[in-house]
Amino acid sequence: xxxxxxxxxxxxxxxxxxxxxxxxxxxxxxxxxxxxxxxxxxxxxxxxxxxxxxxxxxxxxxxxxxxxxxxxxxxxxxxxxxxxxxxxxxxxxxxxxxxxxxxxxxxxxxxxxxxxxxxxxxxxxxxxxxxxxxxxxxxxxxxxxxxxxxxxxxxxxxxxxxxxxxxxxxxxxxxxxxxxxxxxxxxxxxxxxxxxxxxxxxxxxxxxxxx
Numbered sequence: 162x163x164x165x166x167x168x169x170x171x172x173x174x175x176x177x178x179x180x181x182x183x184x185x186x187x188x189x190x191x192x193x194x195x196x197x198x199x200x201x202x203x204x205x206x207x208x209x210x211x212x213x214x215x216x217x218x219x220x221x222x223x224x225x226x227x228x229x230x231x232x233x234x235x236x237x238x239x240x241x242x243x244x245x246x247x248x249x250x251x252x253x254x255x256x257x258x259x260x261x262x263x264x265x266x267x268x269x270x271x272x273x274x275x276x277x278x279x280x281x282x283x284x285x286x287x288x289x290x291x292x293x294x295x296x297x298x299x300x301x302x303x304x305x306x307x308x309x310x311x312x313x314x315x316x317x318x319x320x321x322x323x324x325x326x327x328x329x330x331x332x333x334x335x336x337x338x339x340x341x342x343x344x345x346x347x348x349x350x351x352x353x354x355x356x357x358x359x360x361x362x363x364x365x366x367x368x369x370x371x372x
Contacts, residue, residue: 196226203235212239228252237262243270257287261296271316273303307341314338315351328359346372 203218216239222232230252237245246263249256264279280296287293302308318334321327335352342348349372356365 192226193229196222196229196232199225200229200232200235203232207235215239230256234258234262237266243267255286257283257289261287261292264296268299271312271319273309273312277303311338311341311345311348314341315348318351318355322355322359331355 199218199222203215203222206212206215206218216236219232219236219239222229223236226232227248230249233245233249233252234256236242237249243263243266246259246266249259250263253259260279260283264276264283267273267276267279277300280300283296284293303312314334314337318331318338321331321334332352332355335348335355339345339348339352349368353365353368353372356362356368
């Protein structure tokens with residue numbers, strides 16, 4: 162039991178609570194300071210182009226203080242992660258950059274409906290006029306039936322590949338997406354990685370040469 166026995170007036174209880182609160186506040190303050198230092202160190206590595214070192218610093222900062230938003234955002238930028246951005250949203254829902262980057266992370270995963278939701282939220286709260294225009298163009302592109310079919314086939318290819326025993330079907334889905342947008346670097350990169358991960362190195366090289 163952390164608290165000592167009480168006297169009749171309850172003084173020891175009060176003093177004990179104060180002591181526990183002070184210790185807790187001191188620990189929280191110390192963790193935040195350590196996270197700030199590691200985050201600042203990581204940002205200096207970014208300037209120098211030393212990204213692995215920066216990633217290590219940001220990871221340590223988040224490990225020290227899970228609620229330190231600047232480190233979470235820096236870590237997510239280096240290693241785009243839907244999970245990290247969602248954790249950032251648990252801390253604040255007022256930062257437009259989180260919605261912007263979460264939308265881009267979902268877009269990279271071909272989760273278009275989730276991307277649209279976050280892009281729309283970004284448009285609601287952001288004051289960055291230029292970036293808002295860029296996002297509007299992306300959203301307009303999502304609306305076309307061609308675009309929907311393109312992303313549908315990419316997602317289907319990913320799903321079939323992950324199942325492990327439907328490689329031919331996965332390849333066909335990726336090729337359908339490529340047929341819709343023959344010049345798409347995204348589709349070419351995706352199918353090249355598919356060939357590489359499925360052991361088809363010659364096809365992977367041929368596809369990479371088209372990029």
